[in-house]
Amino acid sequence: MNARAGAFVDLGVISNSGQHLAYVGPYDLKGLNYYQHPWFDDVMSKGVYISNVYMGYRQSPHFIIAVRRQEGLNSWILRATIDPDIFEGIVRSAQVGKTGDAYILDRKGTYQTCPRFNGEILTQSHLNTRVFGTRTTVIEEKNTEGEKKTLYAGRRLKDGKWLLVISQEAAEEMSGLFATKIAEIVIIICGFLAIIFATVFTTRMIIKRLRETDSRMNELNAQLIQSDKLAALGKMAAGVAHEINNPLAVIIQVSGWMEDLLDEEVFQKSSNLEEFKQSIKNIEDHVERARKVVHNMLGYARKMEPRLEDVDVNGTLEQTIDLLKNHAITNNIEITTALSDDLPIIASDQSQLQQVFLNLMTNAIDAIGSEGLIEVTSRQVDSFINVDIRDNGPGIPEDKQKKVFDPFFTTKETGEGTGLGLWVSYDIIAKMGGSIRIKSEVGKGTTFTVAVPAVIPEKK
Amino acid sequence: MDAFRALVVDDEAVFLETLVKRLHKRNIDTTGVPSGEEALEIMKKKLFDVVILDVKMPGGMDGIETLREIKKTQPLAEVLLLTGHASVETSIEGMKLGAFDYLLKPIKLEELLTKLAQAFEKKDTHDQKIRSARIKELIRFPGRVLEQVKEEES
Numbered sequence: 286m287n288a289r290a291g292a293f294v295d296l297g298v299i300s301n302s303g304q305h306l307a308y309v310g311p312y313d314l315k316g317l318n319y320y321q322h323p324w325f326d327d328v329m330s331k332g333v334y335i336s337n338v339y340m341g342y343r344q345s346p347h348f349i350i351a352v353r354r355q356e357g358l359n360s361w362i363l364r365a366t367i368d369p370d371i372f373e374g375i376v377r378s379a380q381v382g383k384t385g386d387a388y389i390l391d392r393k394g395t396y397q398t399c400p401r402f403n404g405e406i407l408t409q410s411h412l413n414t415r416v417f418g419t420r421t422t423v424i425e426e427k428n429t430e431g432e433k434k435t436l437y438a439g440r441r442l443k444d445g446k447w448l449l450v451i452s453q454e455a456a457e458e459m460s461g462l463f464a465t466k467i468a469e470i471v472i473i474i475c476g477f478l479a480i481i482f483a484t485v486f487t488t489r490m491i492i493k494r495l496r497e498t499d500s501r502m503n504e505l506n507a508q509l510i511q512s513d514k515l516a517a518l519g520k521m522a523a524g525v526a527h528e529i530n531n532p533l534a535v536i537i538q539v540s541g542w543m544e545d546l547l548d549e550e551v552f553q554k555s556s557n558l559e560e561f562k563q564s565i566k567n568i569e570d571h572v573e574r575a576r577k578v579v580h581n582m583l584g585y586a587r588k589m590e591p592r593l594e595d596v597d598v599n600g601t602l603e604q605t606i607d608l609l610k611n612h613a614i615t616n617n618i619e620i621t622t623a624l625s626d627d628l629p630i631i632a633s634d635q636s637q638l639q640q641v642f643l644n645l646m647t648n649a650i651d652a653i654g655s656e657g658l659i660e661v662t663s664r665q666v667d668s669f670i671n672v673d674i675r676d677n678g679p680g681i682p683e684d685k686q687k688k689v690f691d692p693f694f695t696t697k698e699t700g701e702g703t704g705l706g707l708w709v710s711y712d713i714i715a716k717m718g719g720s721i722r723i724k725s726e727v728g729k730g731t732t733f734t735v736a737v738p739a740v741i742p743e744k745k
Numbered sequence: 746m747d748a749f750r751a752l753v754v755d756d757e758a759v760f761l762e763t764l765v766k767r768l769h770k771r772n773i774d775t776t777g778v779p780s781g782e783e784a785l786e787i788m789k790k791k792l793f794d795v796v797i798l799d800v801k802m803p804g805g806m807d808g809i810e811t812l813r814e815i816k817k818t819q820p821l822a823e824v825l826l827l828t829g830h831a832s833v834e835t836s837i838e839g840m841k842l843g844a845f846d847y848l849l850k851p852i853k854l855e856e857l858l859t860k861l862a863q864a865f866e867k868k869d870t871h872d873q874k875i876r877s878a879r880i881k882e883l884i885r886f887p888g889r890v891l892e893q894v895k896e897e898e899s
Contacts, residue, residue: 530829531757534851538763541854545770576851 294347294366301329301360310366319364328353328362337446338369338397338407346406348372348397369406373398376449384435384454389447390414397447412437414448507687508720515690515711522692526579533572533579540568581705595742596633598670599624602661605642609650616655620646623662628670632742637713641721644706645674645733651697652678652731669719669736680727689723749794749865750774754784754811755827756802764797767854773861781806781814788818795864797857800828800835800847809839816843821871823864827852 295310303320319325328334328351338348351364376398379387389397394414399406416424417439424437437452544565552558606620613620649659653676660675681689681696688694690711695704707721714721718738725731751773755761761777768775776791778784782805784796796815800808812824826847828836836847845864848857883890 527829530850531760535757535760535763537851537853538760538767542763542767545767572851 294368296366297364299325299351299362299364301362324349324351325362327351329360335446337391337395340407345369369398377401379449379451382453386452387450389442389449391447392445412450414439417441417448417450419445511687511690515692515708515715518692518708529575529579533575537569537572540565540572578705581709593632593740593742594635595630596635596638597630598628598633598638598672598737599663601635601638602642602663602672605639605646606661608643609646613650613659616650616653618650618653618655618657618659620659620661623660625662625664628663628665629739629741631670631737632740633717633737637717638737641710641713641735642672642674644710645735648706648733649674649676649678649731652676654678665739666736668739670739672735672737673732674735675730675732677730680729680731681723681725682727683725686723686725690721749868750792751776751795751797751861752784752787752793752822753777753797754779754781754802755797755799756780756804757799771858780804781808781811784811785814785818788815788822792819793822794868795845795861796822796824797861798824798826798844800826800839809835809842812839812842812844821868821875823868825857825860825864 295308295312295314297305297310297314298307299319300306303318303322303325305315305317305319308315324334324336332353334349334351336348336350338346340346346369347366348369349364349366351362354361354363376387376389379385380401384402386401388400388410390410390412391397392414394410394412396404396406396408396410400410404410416422419441421438421440424439426435426437435452435454437450439451440449441447442449543561546552547558547561547565552561555561602622602624606622610620646659646661653659658677660673662673662675664671685696690707691704692708693704694708711721714735714737719736722734722736723731724734751768753761753764753768753775755764755777756779758779761779765775765777776787776793778787781802784798788796798808798811798815802808802811806814808826812826815822815824823845824839824843826836826839826844827850828847829850836844840847845867846860848860
């Protein structure tokens with residue numbers, strides 16, 4: 286029997302009077318009377334008895350299992366001593382990790398198996414067994430320094446007489462869990478960060494886009510308003526110009542007639558002859574002045590649809606610069622060029638383009654006054670040829686920048702400029718499908734950018 | 746330059762009157778009328794070398810229409826167009842219809858006189874060519890004279 290189970294130290298049969306009738310085992314226990322032993326009563330009354338671990342006769346820790354069997358009027362008790370080493374081996378298999386421990390306690394907290402740490406079999410454990418419930422209970426305990434936490438799991442065995450305790454330091458037991466927990470936290474935080482980052486980023490992007498669109502819309506609106514305004518003003522100005530032209534034609538004829546009459550003999554004798562002549566001349570001069578304004582306003586180029594011819598923009602710029610060279614040199618103004626080499630020949634109106642460049646460069650020279658620099662650059666931007674005419678003159682304040690293309694707007698002295706140059710230029714370029722933009726900063730200078738559509742001439 | 750006959754057509758009364766007076770003073774036989782209709786009326790009675798025609802005349806016949814009629818009535822008369830800026834295109838159209846040239850208002854008299862002289866010269870050369878052609882024809886076919894007289898009578 287022992288060979289089979291390997292757990293029994295000895296076996297004995299005891300009669301109902303407590304007499305050890307038969308015994309197999311290493312100790313000579315046959316003949317001992319157990320009648321006085323407390324477990325004897327237990328087994329007699331309950332039929333089964335499992336003892337706590339005790340030293341007993343053998344002076345080594347063990348426990349016994351006793352079973353009563355009824356045979357007719359007699360009852361026999363089979364008693365077995367269980368080898369605590371084997372028993373402990375089973376319990377020890379639950380001792381895991383570096384700090385894991387497993388042992389059994391009795392009700393009073395005495396070790397029934399040898400714990401791995403802090404104690405010996407049959408010594409008192411520091412654990413209060415009452416804190417453990419009837420089911421599996423987990424309690425947590427801090428050691429005296431309060432640093433290490435130890436977790437205890439308890440389960441009642443043997444009708445609550447024994448308590449199987451498995452303990453482990455929290456740090457170790459949970460280390461895996463903690464690692465998982467940390468990984469989880471890291472992932473969640475990363476996720477959150479990613480979400481926050483993406484949200485912030487996309488929001489920023491969208492806001493930036495919106496702002497850009499908004500400013501572009503504003504610019505476009507401003508341009509539309511500008512061109513609408515200029516078109517309306519243009520119509521009005523043309524109407525006014527016509528109405529002025531007719532009386533001018535009459536005035537010049539009438540004054541001419543007066544001049545003719547002065548040739549007659551009667552007038553030749555008049556003492557006021559010179560006065561008359563001077564007055565008539567003054568009338569003619571001022572009619573001429575008015576005529577020029579009207580002429581500029583209606584600039585005959587404007588009245589003609591642009592003529593399409595092969596135009597070399599760089600060549601036109603160079604020609605225009607040549608025209609102004611002397612004027613610029615007299616005023617100590619240097620004109621530099623940075624012209625793109627690979628501009629295409631475009632279908633446009635050379636004389637009108639030249640008029641525009643001439644207007645802009647003359648303005649630049651007038652703005653600088655004397656001593657300064659004018660930079661002329663040309664380059665292709667998408668389907669446009671952009672020409673920048675930059676001067677380092679005094680610049681134009683922002684409130685006036687909006688007005689520069691208005692007819693009769695001028696910063697020049699009265700009589701110096703008609704205020705029609707930019708207006709006419711704007712109109713010419715707008716009719717070609719291009720645009721003129723101004724960028725100016727007070728104290729730094731002004732740049733006019735002319736964008737001419739790069740229409741490739743049809744092959745002839 | 747020979748004395749020549751000019752007709753001025755303009756609806757601006759003072760302009761018309763003054764221009765006529767000034768041309769008279771320069772020994773040009775000038776007549777002034779205020780509308781296209783009257784111009785055509787007078788051209789049926791009197792021959793002119795040059796017609797100075799305002800392109801833009803509100804109300805009644807406009808310049809181009811008048812020009813067409815003039816070219817039917819007196820094909821040899823040269824026509825000078827007076828134009829404002831807005832009617833440059835109209836003037837170009839007028840030149841296609843046979844006008845000699847155009848002048849932008851307000852005109853200077855010197856300019857007008859130059860153009861008038863050129864127009865007259867052209868007309869004169871043209872007339873001379875026609876005359877010499879007729880003479881050549883007469884010399885070759887004297888009988889034609891009688892036919893022409895008959896034509897003119899009928």
